[in-house]
Amino acid sequence: MNRFTEFLSSRTAKVIALSVAGLIVLLLVFMAGQFVGFHKATYSYAWGDRYWQSFGGPRPGPGTMMEGRGFMPGHGSFGVIVKIASGSLLVQDQGGAEKEIVLTGDTVIRRFEQTVAASDLRVNDQVTVIGSPTQSGTIEAKLIRVLPAPTATPQR
Amino acid sequence: MTRIAEIRIFRRRVRVASFGTLGLVALAAVVPAWRELSEEAARSGFWQYMSMFIHDPVFVASAWKDFVVLLAETIPAFGIAAVAASVVTFGASVRSLARVTT
Numbered sequence: 001m002n003r004f005t006e007f008l009s010s011r012t013a014k015v016i017a018l019s020v021a022g023l024i025v026l027l028l029v030f031m032a033g034q035f036v037g038f039h040k041a042t043y044s045y046a047w048g049d050r051y052w053q054s055f056g057g058p059r060p061g062p063g064t065m066m067e068g069r070g071f072m073p074g075h076g077s078f079g080v081i082v083k084i085a086s087g088s089l090l091v092q093d094q095g096g097a098e099k100e101i102v103l104t105g106d107t108v109i110r111r112f113e114q115t116v117a118a119s120d121l122r123v124n125d126q127v128t129v130i131g132s133p134t135q136s137g138t139i140e141a142k143l144i145r146v147l148p149a150p151t152a153t154p155q156r
Numbered sequence: 157m158t159r160i161a162e163i164r165i166f167r168r169r170v171r172v173a174s175f176g177t178l179g180l181v182a183l184a185a186v187v188p189a190w191r192e193l194s195e196e197a198a199r200s201g202f203w204q205y206m207s208m209f210i211h212d213p214v215f216v217a218s219a220w221k222d223f224v225v226l227l228a229e230t231i232p233a234f235g236i237a238a239v240a241a242s243v244v245t246f247g248a249s250v251r252s253l254a255r256v257t258t
Contacts, residue, residue, distance in 0.1 A: 036228045073229035075222045078201040094199060108215050128204045130219050130226060142219040145208050 043074025043133040047099070050137035072097060074133030081125045088138070091127060100138040101129050111146040121146065171256045179249035185242040193235025200230035 007013055077099045083090035089101040109116050121127075126149060131141040197203050205226055209216045216223050 032228065036225070039225060040229055073200070073226055075226035075229060076201070076205060078204045093201070110212055110215065128201070128208055130205070130208065130216065130222050132222055142222060143208070143212065143215045145212060147204075 037071070039074055039133070040071035043137070044071040046133070046135055046137035047072060047074075047097075048137075050100075072099075074139065076128070076130045077101065077139060078128040079126070081121060081123050081127060084121060084123060089121065089127075089141075091129065101131065101144070102134070102138050102140045104140060107131075107141045107144060109144045109146065112148075116146070124149075168256055172253065175249045175253040175256065179246055179253060182242050182246035182249060186239065186246065189235065189238035189242045193232050193239050196232035196235040197230075200232060202227070202230045202232055205230060 077091050079091045079093035082092045092098045126147040128145045129141050130143045131139040
């Protein structure tokens, strides 16, 4: 028993404990990366599939689908509204990808400190969206924040 | 001066030069790393999503699962790693430099 407590307070035990803790942290980071990667890849694949069905052309293969962009996040979007349809919006992000945002009865739309209706949204409004990805490559919006229009910088 | 003392001085100079150069390179790398972090965060929308939490914490809390995954999806991991690596390298080289010179 005495030797065991001696071992526990030894340098070797500390090194072993730190190594195990480091391995656990690495494992958790790896699992988190795997989880996030899976979500992004699933959404991006569904988005690509939808895009291909809408616009046709040769179906892009793996790796060429998101050329130069990497996979897209499926739990939200930010950009400019380019189209408003009944119950959905088309938001174009900074990279040019257009994501369809589906509005439900539970979707909350905020402009400054107020909650507004979907009918108050306009084309060219800058929005940030949080929602859930669907299997059809759309995002079911839970919260939409309308951002103030960017102020024009004076030209010299 | 003995030969051993000369070798020690030479080694010390080499270490000072090495750690000094490494520290300077790491310090210089902080600026582009920080720029990359800012650009990556702006491109992915990370700041916009974070600002949503600041403006609408109650509404964001009601969709916290999606929000957490969204932050994980858009976190500028490369930029954070680059900034952290350059800062840690700079700190380590300064520490080593202090050990060599004292």
